[in-house]
Amino acid sequence: MALFQRRKVELKTQLSSYATHHLRVFVSSLGRLYQFPGPSAMTVAVIAIALALPTGFYVALKNAQRLSGGWDGATKISLYLAPHVSEQQGLNLSNRLKPHRQIESLRYISQSEALNEFADRSGFGDALNALDNNPLPAVIVITPLIDKEDPQALDRFRHEMERLPEVDIVQLDMQWVKRLLGIMSMVQRGLLVIASLLGVAVILVIGNTIRLDIQNRAREIRVQKLIGATNTFVRRPFLYTGFWYGLFGGIAAWLLVSIGLAFLAGPTSRLAGLYQSNFSLSYLSFGGGLTLLLLSIALGYFGSWLAVGRHLKEIEPGQ
Numbered sequence: 001m002a003l004f005q006r007r008k009v010e011l012k013t014q015l016s017s018y019a020t021h022h023l024r025v026f027v028s029s030l031g032r033l034y035q036f037p038g039p040s041a042m043t044v045a046v047i048a049i050a051l052a053l054p055t056g057f058y059v060a061l062k063n064a065q066r067l068s069g070g071w072d073g074a075t076k077i078s079l080y081l082a083p084h085v086s087e088q089q090g091l092n093l094s095n096r097l098k099p100h101r102q103i104e105s106l107r108y109i110s111q112s113e114a115l116n117e118f119a120d121r122s123g124f125g126d127a128l129n130a131l132d133n134n135p136l137p138a139v140i141v142i143t144p145l146i147d148k149e150d151p152q153a154l155d156r157f158r159h160e161m162e163r164l165p166e167v168d169i170v171q172l173d174m175q176w177v178k179r180l181l182g183i184m185s186m187v188q189r190g191l192l193v194i195a196s197l198l199g200v201a202v203i204l205v206i207g208n209t210i211r212l213d214i215q216n217r218a219r220e221i222r223v224q225k226l227i228g229a230t231n232t233f234v235r236r237p238f239l240y241t242g243f244w245y246g247l248f249g250g251i252a253a254w255l256l257v258s259i260g261l262a263f264l265a266g267p268t269s270r271l272a273g274l275y276q277s278n279f280s281l282s283y284l285s286f287g288g289g290l291t292l293l294l295l296s297i298a299l300g301y302f303g304s305w306l307a308v309g310r311h312l313k314e315i316e317p318g319q
Contacts, residue, residue, distance in 0.1 A: 029240035040245075043209050047249025050202050051296055052256040054195035059257060059284050061187055067279055077154075079140040079161055082168040087111070090138045093166045097140065102157055104145040111138050137168065151181070199299055206245050206303030210238050214311045226317040238308045239301060246300020250293040257284055 033040040081090050087110050094108040109117070114136040142161075146153045158172045214221070224234050265281050272279040284292070 025237050026240050029237045030244055032237075032241065033244055039209075043205065043245055044248045044252055046205050047202050047245060047296070047300070048252030048256055050198040050205070051249060051253035051292065052260075054191060054198055055253055055284065055292055056257050056260055057191050057194065059261065059282070059288075061184070061191060063281055065184065066282065077142045077144055077158065077161065078171040079142065079164070079167045080169040080171065081138045081140070081166050083137060085138065085166045087138065089166060090140070093164065094140050097142070102145050104143045106140055106142045109139045109141065111136055114139055199295075202246075202249070202296075202299045203303040203306070206242055206300050207307040209245065210242060210304045210307035211311050213238065213241065214308065214315070218315050221312070221315045222317050225315075231312060235308045235312060238312075239304050242300040242302075242304025243297055244300070245304075246297040247293065249300065250296025253296065254284065254289050254292055 081093070085093075090110070091108060094106060097103060097106060111134045115134050144154065144157055146157060154172060158170050161167055161170045221234055261281050261283050268279070268281050
């Protein structure tokens with residue numbers, strides 16, 4: 001029992017010493033950055049710019065997707081009724097279509113309503129009043145309960161509506177949907193490529209910074225190894241330095257993106273107001289910001305780990 005208690009105390013002491021050492025190195029590595037504020041700030045600035053570019057593009061893409069998703073004309077299908085269809089027949093067709101499982105909502109526009117709307121929007125009211133007959137057909141405007149990112153489903157629904165005897169023309173512009181999805185997909189892939197390249201750049205920047213730090217502290221490292229310090233012990237402060245570079249770079253990148261969006265928020269809202277829209281820019285979410293910080297820290301730690309693993313072996317006490 002006494003032996004067990006002694007080992008328990010020894011283990012507790014070792015763990016306490018291990019944690020204390022990590023905390024001391026963790027804080028001292030931060031203090032070393034403050035000892036050289038100029039180079040440290042430049043490194044953090046380069047990391048922040050490299051991370052802010054793909055992050056800013058990502059937020060811009062999300063805003064574009066939100067804008068396109070909220071556009072009222074994004075998923076509208078217009079059923080132009082045949083000339084021989086009476087208003088009562090059009091209303092009956094509208095009532096029959098309401099329970100359709102793929103229709104979210106619909107609106108029946110009679111011939112007279114269509115003429116009045118066209119006259120108000122076009123400004124040709126006097127010319128239209130001179131006509132003997134109303135040339136515009138009745139229309140049923142449908143908002144389908146189908147994801148606009150599924151063009152095949154929209155196309156099948158269009159063919160189904162075309163088979164209705166009361167319907168003359170079904171208007172669904174599939175080309176713009178396909179083009180929009182193609183552009184979004186291309187932008188997403190391009191963003192992934194840019195983010196990957198800039199991520200590699202961050203790793204190289206931090207790796208080069210740690211390499212220079214190792215060279216400047218070569219004499220100190222030789223002394224540590226001479227008195228028995230392991231590579232793990234010597235490596236630890238450099239890994240924490242990479243952690244701090246990644247953390248501060250991520251925070252700075254988050255701030256840059258937020259400042260840029262705040263700078264664009266006013267003009268964007270005014271432009272949206274000209275189109276009678278209440279659209280406003282959305283910022284990087286808290287979860288997205290935390291993801292940015294974690295990725296930045298991971299890149300910083302990985303870059304320092306690569307540099308230390310390569311260059312620490314080159315420094316030995318006998319050299």
